[in-house]
Amino acid sequence: MEVEQLTGNLLQGLVLGAVYGMATMGLSLIFGVLRIVNVGHGAFIMVGAFITLWLFNAFGINPLLAIPFAFMFGMGLGLIFYYAAIRKLRNAPELATLLVTFSFGILLEEVVKFIFGSEFRGYNWIVGKVNLGVTVLPMSKMYACFGSALVALLLYLWFNKTRAGVAMRSVVQDSEGARVCGVNVGGVYAFSFALGIGLTVVSGVMLTMFIPVGINPYMGGGYTLKAFVIAVLGGLSSPYGAFFGGLIFGLIENGSYTLFALIPGVEPFAMTRFLSFAMLLIILLIKPTGLLSTK
Amino acid sequence: MKKKLIKFYPLIPVFTVYILLFFIGKNVPGMWQLVAMLLFYCALGQAFNIFLGMTGYVDFGYVAFMGVGTYGMALAITRLASIEELGIGIIVAGFALALLMSTLLSLAVGAVALRLRGAYFAIATIGVNEGLRFLIEGARIWNGSEGLIFVSDINNILGRDTADALMTFWADVMVLVIAALAAVVTLYYMRSKIGYALTALREDEDAAKVMGINVTKYKIIAFITSSCFAGLIGAASWALKTPYVFPPEVFEIQYTIEAIIIVLLGGAGTLLGPVAGGLIYGISKYYLAVYVPGFQLLIFAPIIIVIITLFPEGILGMLKNRFQNTGLAHFII
Amino acid sequence: MPLLKLENVTKRFGGLIAVNRVNLEIKAGQFIGIVGPNGSGKTTLFNIVNGVFFPEEGKVIFEDQNITILPPYKRAPLGIARTFQIPRPFCGATVRENIAVGAMFGTHGRYVNVDESLEIADNTIKRVGLRKHRDKPAGILTPVEKKLMEIARALAMKPKLLLMDEAMAGMHPNDIDRMVDFIKKIATEEKIAIVAMVEHIMRALLGMAEKIIVLHHGAKLVDAPTKEALEDPKVVEVYLGKNTKK
Structure with missing residues (x-):
């Protein structure tokens, strides 16, 4: 009985983990290319969630169709923020970029609160369920999982098969060298920031497919922290590392929840969160470049 | 002799501000609440500046030290409440415990996180803060997520009148004393080798090492000092003013952010900066809450972005440049 | 007693050997030039002497004290100072x-x-x-x-040994003259050993060196009194690029 429950939870964890992973790719991409930690990360996820919610509730648009819209919107936001502030902070101390990205997050939260209010919302998208033997999953969660995996795959192909993708990779490895080789480094920075934000907003769509309730302007904070743990798991500067980090994180989160629930006298939810941060510290200590990186 | 005294001139404007605040609060009716808030923000800025400003390391988990300080006071009061002859000594015990707990935590965090640099350090400290909060809630330490409520304990042991005076007035005076103490320590560091070592490692850690500076030692000194002040502020302002403690409140990352804003706004690594930053931040927050309730953050966020992109040196940086070769230069650092 | 002694020092980065079995002796007050093209391991050698890197093999001995794995901040007080190729002021x-x-x-x-x-x-x-x-x-x-x-x-820092990494790199010729004069002045006034590292053979600077060490692909190619070293055919070969094989 408990074994079956654990397997079911782990499977759920894997499905959720794919979404988590996708939700961290933008963070890793921006850190990898620009060496900036986007502390306002979760707010961009929240924007994606609201886009989905708004399109669904106001126009009845299928959340899957919200993805391209969210992506374009995120790219636009990214470009605006890049040219408004990030570009001027290229050589500024870390403190400045941390605080500016944090302020972006606050700004987005407050604007969304201004427009939509701060109560919790949700939507109800019924597309059936699928029985996986040990557990039953709504199809929407499967869409979110496969959608995330597909985005990760597309990003991988784009990085490796297109000229722009290769240029971006060269900047990650050696920005000075890339500049010498004629790569428009400034352009790559702007585009990477926009792409990172675009991906993050899309992940907000995916997350609402997984959890279509609890949407509110401040929902992003928790995801920012989870994304940090996942990004560090995956090596902080590698988007694919982040994707696999997400899978591992999803497994650990759901698996440990089941186990903590068996221990009397503890609150399993809080202990699960504690475990993820303990993991973060341990990984940072023993291998700050990430468990999944070969460096 | 005069040369020796000149060194302490920068304390004059700081103390003038604190004394003025105290008298305004004491004598203008209805002002004490605002003054108390300003004192809190000045103290917070001064305390955090010792680490953030002087080392350039971003500790996103700074509020955790205020949190354990609050718990220190709370634990002392709840555990010692039965010993009635302790009287006001219980507050002293509370501060001692707050100091001890924040020191221990800063030693542990410092030993682990200070090996990391830049973004890795910042992320690790977020992990410490959140991890600690969820450990307290999850393992039900110190009453877990139900928190500790000790209003009745304070009333019992001190008597209602003393307890009221403590909560509404003396706690804020204690914050004032802590802020003044932080200013003295900051200036002492700035004028000693510690300050020079910290400046060097903030600007270029590897070069500092080659110059013979034991960077780990000086980072830890700044970290522990700053964290201890945070613990004291938590004990005085949070535990004594509002005699209860809940994990989500005392580990709220928002306070770390406020502290960062204050330090940056005023000028990181300066003595007068955090005071100026605390005053401006506190006053604007207070009046924004009065005139545009609910929209403070909407207004703050763009302002922060503008300040950081256009005036990265903060207010003090600008003042310093302006008064560089005048007599006032001795007062402004 | 030599001031600084390197014994068979080797440093690898991954599969790359940056410094390969280098032996070196510097006496107190000596002026020594280290010459080598970019990537010849000069900066790595400096980093080994002042403790930024620890060598995988070999020993670093300063005034009879084995400092091979002493952290950099403990070496400075012993009397080792350096300047950087690209200046790093605070x-x-x-x-x-x-x-x-x-x-x-x-x-x-x-x-x-x-x-x-x-x-x-x-x-x-x-x-x-x-x-x-x-x-x-x-x-x-x-x-x-x-x-x-x-x-x-x-x-x-009142050092006993001063390591100067490319003191003239990227300078205008006028400034180079000024800098060479300045280094000459401190070399004669102070009683400190100076190791000046240059990418190209700079007669102006190396002229005052007692001996010259030429590094090539991490190994010591030549270690001889200045006059001999500058005329050594191997050195000429390295600098005229005849030796193109890697």
């Missing part, structure tokens, strides 16, 4: 503060207080001719001034 601090840091944590660091250090800084500033920049932030100096300031900072 940009936000003033020139005076920068140099005072040298005095404070250098060889006599333990015995001087802040005021004395600032006094040493003032004297050093006069000597290098940066007096009018004394209270400016070091970050706004010109590249040449930064180099001078870095040397002043190193001198304020």
Whole structure:
């Protein structure tokens, strides 16, 4: 009985983990290319969630169709923020970029609160369920999982098969060298920031497919922290590392929840969160470049 | 002799501000609440500046030290409440415990996180803060997520009148004393080798090492000092003013952010900066809450972005440049 | 007793051997030139001497003390100072503060207080001719001034051994003359051993060296008195590019 429950939870964890992973790719991409930690990360996820919610509730648009819209919107936001502030902070101390990205997050939260209010919302998208033997999953969660995996795959192909993708990779490895080789480094920075934000907003769509309730302007904070743990798991500067980090994180989160629930006298939810941060510290200590990186 | 005294001139404007605040609060009716808030923000800025400003390391988990300080006071009061002859000594015990707990935590965090640099350090400290909060809630330490409520304990042991005076007035005076103490320590560091070592490692850690500076030692000194002040502020302002403690409140990352804003706004690594930053931040927050309730953050966020992109040196940086070769230069650092 | 002795020092980065079994001896007060093209392992060698890297093999001995795995901040007080190829001033601090840091944590660091250090800084500033920049932030100096300031900072440490990494790289010819004169001056005035590292054979500077060491692909190619070294056919080969095989 408990074994079956654990397997079911782990499977759920894997499905959720794919979404988590996708939700961290933008963070890793921006850190990898620009060496900036986007502390306002979760707010961009929240924007994606609201886009989905708004399109669904106001126009009845299928959340899957919200993805391209969210992506374009995120790219636009990214470009605006890049040219408004990030570009001027290229050589500024870390403190400045941390605080500016944090302020972006606050700004987005407050604007969304201004427009939509701060109560919790949700939507109800019924597309059936699928029985996986040990557990039953709504199809929407499967869409979110496969959608995330597909985005990760597309990003991988784009990085490796297109000229722009290769240029971006060269900047990650050696920005000075890339500049010498004629790569428009400034352009790559702007585009990477926009792409990172675009991906993050899309992940907000995916997350609402997984959890279509609890949407509110401040929902992003928790995801920012989870994304940090996942990004560090995956090596902080590698988007694919982040994707696999997400899978591992999803497994650990759901698996440990089941186990903590068996221990009397503890609150399993809080202990699960504690475990993820303990993991973060341990990984940072023993291998700050990430468990999944070969460096 | 005069040369020796000149060194302490920068304390004059700081103390003038604190004394003025105290008298305004004491004598203008209805002002004490605002003054108390300003004192809190000045103290917070001064305390955090010792680490953030002087080392350039971003500790996103700074509020955790205020949190354990609050718990220190709370634990002392709840555990010692039965010993009635302790009287006001219980507050002293509370501060001692707050100091001890924040020191221990800063030693542990410092030993682990200070090996990391830049973004890795910042992320690790977020992990410490959140991890600690969820450990307290999850393992039900110190009453877990139900928190500790000790209003009745304070009333019992001190008597209602003393307890009221403590909560509404003396706690804020204690914050004032802590802020003044932080200013003295900051200036002492700035004028000693510690300050020079910290400046060097903030600007270029590897070069500092080659110059013979034991960077780990000086980072830890700044970290522990700053964290201890945070613990004291938590004990005085949070535990004594509002005699209860809940994990989500005392580990709220928002306070770390406020502290960062204050330090940056005023000028990181300066003595007068955090005071100026605390005053401006506190006053604007207070009046924004009065005139545009609910929209403070909407207004703050763009302002922060503008300040950081256009005036990265903060207010003090600008003042310093302006008064560089005048007599006032001795007062402004 | 040699001041500094390297015994069979080897340092690898992954599969790449940056420094390969290098032996070296420097006597107190000696002026030595280390020459080698870019990537020949010069900077790595410096980093081994001042402790930024620890070698995988071999020993570093300073005044009879084995310092092979001593952290850098413990080596500076022994009397090892360096300047960087690209100057690394503490940009936000003033020139005076920068140099005072040298005095404070250098060889006599333990015995001087802040005021004395600032006094040493003032004297050093006069000597290098940066007096009018004394209270400016070091970050706004010109590249040449930064180099001078870095040397002043190193001198304020009162070192026994001064490692100068490309003191003239990227300088205008006029400035190079000024810098060479300056280095000559401190070499004669101070009783410190100077190891100057240059990418190209600079007769102006190397002329005053007692001996020259030529590094090539991490290994010592030549170690001879200046005159011999400069005429060594192997050196000519390295610099005229006849030896193109890697």
